[in-house]
Amino acid sequence: MKKSKTFFSSISAKLMMLIIAVTFVLAATLVTVSLVMTSKILTEEAASHMNLFCEERGDDLNTELLRIEDAVTSLSRWAKSKIPDVETISDDSELRDKIVDDAVDLICFMTEDNKFIQGAYIHYSLDITGVTGREEGVYFTRDDNGNFVDIPFTQEEIENDPVADYWYYGPIRNKKALWTKPYFDYSVNDYLISYVEPVYIDDVPVAIIGVDISFSRLLEWVDSLEYHETGYVYLKEGDGSVHYHIDELGHDNLHSDEEDQIIENEELMSQPATGDKLIRYYYEGRDRVMAFVTLRNGMKFVLCDGYDDIYKERALTMILMVSITIGIEFVFAIIATYMASRVTTPLRKLTEAANEISEGDYDVVLPPEDNNEIGELSRALRIAVDNIRARKDEIEATVRAQDRKIEEDAKTMKRQEDDLDIMKNLAYIDPLTKVKSKHAYEDTVKYIDEQIKNGTAEFAVVMCDLNYLKHINDNLGHKAGDEAIKKTAGILCSVFPMSTVFRIGGDEFVVIPSVLEYAKIDEKQELLKKLLVEQHESSDNYLERISIAFGCAVFDRKKDHSFHEVFDRADQIMYEDKRRIHERDGISTER
Known part of the structure; x- marks a missing residue:
């Protein structure tokens, strides 16, 4: 007597349900992991974006504060020197x-x-x-x-x-x-x-x-900063005792940290910056987040926004991923049903053969024992796994070898960079006079040309030339010539103690005055002339005194388009001064 079969009593149905269940569990696990990772990434991205905004705008404000500090410090040093x-x-x-x-x-x-x-x-x-x-x-x-x-x-x-x-x-x-x-x-x-x-x-x-x-x-500028549609910015004291908003400035009972109900990362409130995190808090019944950095004056630059506004993209992404997951599960269910029927066909044939034998029909043809679909699938899978394992071991060995090579190459590059930095530093200093070298001068010229292009340049060039160096070398020796060059550098450094002095040739020097000495360039020229007069009067022998010809030219943004145009004017003035000195001393004007 044949027993009646229900849907769930067949191996095919059971296998199909097993495949569907396993697929569902795997998909749910992957989706859960994806949701957690996506949520974490979007959360970190929102925190990073807010903190980056604070750092960039805070740097803008710190730049202004630093300029003020430098101005006061420079004035203080100048006043003390007087x-x-x-x-x-x-x-x-x-x-x-x-x-x-x-x-x-x-x-x-x-x-x-x-x-x-x-x-x-x-x-x-x-x-x-x-x-x-x-x-x-x-x-x-x-x-x-x-x-x-x-x-x-x-x-x-x-x-x-x-x-x-x-x-x-x-x-x-x-x-x-x-x-x-x-x-x-x-x-x-x-x-x-x-x-x-x-x-x-x-x-x-x-x-x-x-x-x-x-x-x-300052608060008006801070209040004008915009972050998305709902974010706002304000300043507060470093200890959080007072929050400053432009529309509340001068009012009594100003807002402080004590009115904020901290929910997450309360330990960051006492730190100089929130770094890569956000502080979550309640204020006036609304869920909010904040990021901040500390300014040079000790105040904190704070950016706030609603918690839901910041993580709106995260919520929408999660809803989208859940919707996609449900669709994928439905498709997998259809695919699993189809695959289950394909996989169980050999079993169904074996079952039919067994039923025929039980009824006395022994002339049935059974599938070959070692040549059925299940056997083929098992062997194919085993071979595939063996191949994958072998390939994996090969790839891991290759990766380890590449990692070792990358590490060795990185160490080599680091040593080369260190050697290059040492060589570059040595190349920036003139070994005889200890002032800046011609290489440093060329880099400075490039930097000033960039300032000229940007419209921010304001500078002067003082071109100097040691007179009679060839005569000194020929009559007193090159050691005396070297001493004359070093004395020339010393005179220029004493006149321009806060500026950069470059030696650009054997007897040629260039001075680019600093901001303070640029403002007093006429006084500096008079001081240099005074020192040169004292040198002239120090000896009747022109070989035993320091004689310097110099010329100064100031950058004119209306007609100068490069550093060398200013340099050429200074050089021409220097040559005129050289001719005057040679005529005074009765010496040939050859350099």
């Missing part, structure tokens, strides 16, 4: 006034073009002048038209100034440069932050030099 000692500067009011007058041009030159700067000043300390009604310094501030104007400010007014503790007493107590916290200055009717450096001589405060930044203009 003050002989505490007693002299205290007694000599004319010297004090002269230093202030000389500082005016430097203050305007270094600060006037910065849009955030509200004012700049240099004041002598009360320890030097006492409390008097006399102006002992200069204070520039911007008027309503944005121009720098000089505001009278006496020493008596320092004691009565309600914000003097920020810009005067605080830095003096600190004994070093500092950035102040924001404060309201009624004299300009604005909130300011200041970078102030006291000038000390023999542990006595002599002067105070500072630059005021309009904090409201």
